[in-house]
Ligand code: FES
């Protein structure tokens with residue numbers, strides 16, 4: 001099948017690759033070695049493949065790779081500091097025990113990131129709504145909920161404020 005060149009910004013760096021017209025962004029990212037983006041249902045139901053496209057959460061299994069031409073894609077890897085330090089959201093998920101198998105975690109982190117960008121001090125209902133598209137089979141959600149609250153606190157602190 002014919003491949004088409006695409007170029008986009010991935011976690012702050014320009015990426016050029018070739019994809020088939022039918023290739024989803026999820027599959028293209030994994031082919032590029034971005035393994036935080038998980039293949040779950042590939043039907044838009046589970047949220048394990050959640051990324052930000054131009055700052056908006058999207059399920060990458062529902063986006064064709066060719067659609068991100070010229071756009072900006074951010075994955076969980078892109079939240080790390082240049083020295084590899086975890087983002088406060090990533091740290092909060094660890095601190096609150098919100099990771100068991102970890103399959104849902106990158107998607108949860110990206111959904112949390114988008115939430116805290118638009119609402120730094122979210123109400124409980126906002127948190128529930130923001131994570132409604134992300135399924136977790138392990139945790140029962142309580143620890144994830146705590147992690148979002150803790151991340152919001154960490155990001156308000158001076159040392160966390162620059163990590164948005
Ligand atoms: S793999 Fe994309 S929503 Fe499940």
Ligand code: FES
Nearest residue numbers: 100101136137138
């Ligand atoms: S930690 Fe296993 S699916 Fe969420």
